[in-house]
Amino acid sequence: MNETAQQETETHELGFYVQRNIRYHMRRGAFFLRWGRFTAFVGVVFGSATVTSLVASSNAYLIGASALIVTLASAVDLVVGTGQRAWLHNDLRKRYLDIEAAMLADDQQALMSKIRHYRSQIRRIEADEPPTLSALEVLARNDVIRSMYPKDQADKHVSKLGWFKRTSAQWFDWDTSEA
Incomplete structure (x- = not known):
């Protein structure tokens, strides 16, 4: 394989790797954002049901079940830290997008001279990533x-x-x- 073809392969592989990580973190960030919204929704709906049941003096099982659901949803949200995880994956995605933007701004010759720099930036990002x-x-x-x-x-x-x-x-x- 000649040097030009090898360089093109190397830049293509690097671009592919960056794109894959952008999409991975986009999926993770969106997942945690949706999960956080769902638990907030559960807290509002079942919290309201608990209060309404208490005010209306209805079935004790309904009150207990509603309170349990709110407690479990809130506990899971708190332990997992969906908000923090959504922000982390969004930040990681942005860092990969910065690398991609820099790569796209470079011409082929400049890109080849900066590949080691981009790989170094990627390693620093990977150090902050949770297990995939x-x-x-x-x-x-x-x-x-x-x-x-x-x-x-x-x-x-x-x-x-x-x-x-x-x-x-x-x-x-x-x-x-x-x-």
């Missing part, structure tokens, strides 16, 4: 492949994940070695 979820990483990779290549080419290169792994990729670290 393999199935979610595969989904982000598939997103990038679909965005970069025509459908017939993309279909050849995307990894197949079962519906359950796709659906629960935000919750569990699935083995994706066969994907």
